[in-house]
Amino acid sequence: MPGLPIRPAVRSDGAFLADMTVEAATWRPGASRPRYEVVSSPEYRRYIAGWMRPGDAGFVAESPEGEAVGAAWYRMLPRDEPGFGWVGTGVPxxxxxVRPLWRAHGxxxxxxxxLLDHARLQGFVRISLSVERDNYAxxxxxxxxxxxxxxxxxxxxMVKRLG
Ligand SMILES: CC(C)(COP(=O)(O)OP(=O)(O)OC[C@H]1O[C@@H](n2cnc3c(N)ncnc32)[C@H](O)[C@@H]1OP(=O)(O)O)[C@@H](O)C(=O)NCCC(=O)NCCS
Known part of the structure; x- marks a missing residue:
């Protein structure tokens, strides 16, 4: 599906980012976990709580009908409340x-x-993530x-150098 419009995420995208957090938490085929349980769990809530805070940034892909179908975003988590992929202060x-029906289309x-281009323009030198080893991501x-x-x-x- 090349060419789907991608726009910067805004504050009102918080609920959609929560949906995408649930997708990330339940990526494994056959896995299911209630949305409320994922979005209220300490380990996942930190990626979306209070979206969008200063320093948060993200992008949303939209279907031709204007429906959000995927998102990528980053935020800076503190040392005392790190994410799965925390590697250091100042590294988002x-x-x-991506919604299941829209996957594998680029x-x-x-x-x-x-998102990586944006992080680079913001002056970040590195960006990190955490992924289960058998996820095709x-x-x-x-x-x-x-x-x-x-x-x-x-x-x-995993870390990417942006410099
Ligand atoms: C991971 C995810 C965001 C990728 O988005 P996507 O739109 O499906 O990915 P793309 O179509 O751009 O594909 C990118 C690459 O992912 C891999 N990939 C995508 N779908 C795949 C599939 N069904 N099987 C194996 N590899 C796949 C391929 O390496 C692909 O590159 P290629 O097309 O050059 O071969 C999406 O599949 C998703 O939401 N998964 C569930 C949530 C998740 O796991 N998030 C990441 C948590 S760390």
Whole structure:
């Protein structure tokens, strides 16, 4: 689906970003977890709570009908409340999700590239993420220049240098 419009995320996208956080938390085929449970859990709530705070940035892909179908965003989490992919102060962590029906059409890669360009323009030197090792998203990240910097229990932290 090349050419879907991508626009900067705004404050009112918070509920959609929560939906995409649920997609990221339940990516595994057959996995299901109630939305309220994911968005209220301490480990996922931190990626969306209070969207959008100063320093938050993201992009949303829209269908031809203007419906949000995917998003990529980053935020800076503090050392005392880190995300899965926290690597250091001043390094934003990204999250990405595309609605299931819209996947595998290049939307995720386009969103990721837009977000990486934005992070670079904002002066960030690195950006991080966390991904379960068997998620096919790993190959998206690798081909966009991310490398594993920390291996965990089934989950890796990856970083891309933006300089
Ligand atoms: C990961 C995700 C954001 C990618 O978005 P997408 O629009 O489906 O991805 P794209 O179509 O741009 O594909 C990018 C790459 O992902 C990989 N990929 C995408 N769909 C795939 C599939 N069904 N099987 C294997 N690899 C796949 C490929 O490497 C692909 O690159 P290629 O097209 O050059 O082969 C999306 O699939 C998603 O929302 N997944 C569930 C949530 C999630 O896992 N988020 C990440 C948490 S870390």
């Amino acid at each position: 962590e990204l999250i990405i999700g 939307i995720g890669r386009a969103l990721l590239r837009r 790993v190959s998206l990240y690798r081909t966009e220049g991310f490398a594993v910097v920390r291996r965990g229990m089934g989950r890796d932290v």
